[in-house]
Amino acid sequence: MAKPADEDEQAIDRLTLYMLKETYCAAAGALMRMSPQAAGVLFEAFERQIADALQRMHAHRSEGPDSTAIALAVGDRIADILDQAHRRQFEPVTAPGLEDRSLKAVRETGISNEAVEMLADLQRRFPLP
Numbered sequence: 001m002a003k004p005a006d007e008d009e010q011a012i013d014r015l016t017l018y019m020l021k022e023t024y025c026a027a028a029g030a031l032m033r034m035s036p037q038a039a040g041v042l043f044e045a046f047e048r049q050i051a052d053a054l055q056r057m058h059a060h061r062s063e064g065p066d067s068t069a070i071a072l073a074v075g076d077r078i079a080d081i082l083d084q085a086h087r088r089q090f091e092p093v094t095a096p097g098l099e100d101r102s103l104k105a106v107r108e109t110g111i112s113n114e115a116v117e118m119l120a121d122l123q124r125r126f127p128l129p
Helices: 006-034 036-060 067-086 101-108 113-125
Strands: none
Touching: 006 036, 006 067, 036 067, 036 113, 067 113
16 A cells, blocks of 8 residues: 555544544543543543643653644643533633642642643643532
8 A cells, every 4th residue: 555645644634633533522422421420530530641641742852842832732632622522611720820739739849830831721621520
């Protein structure tokens, strides 16, 4: 089989993302109907795994010099999918100006401010019930 051309490769990537999004949204909806509590726990685990992976991408510069920008863009795209799948609103968990204790603990570990802000954004987008 011949190697796909650039346009074909872009179509493959676009359709793969679309199919994964549709499948995840359908599975998330079914899980929420069956067990909202289990869904919440599972979604929280997914979000933490994604945040950890994006943090590693940023920290290790695994995607080259633009790793941070790429990690942020990936985080935005995934957050949009998760928001659609979980049907959550973009409201902060705490009052403005107050920092969640878990974020304070993360900040104290010494990871970069960019990574902490990325995690804070995920928390704002997907607050715990």
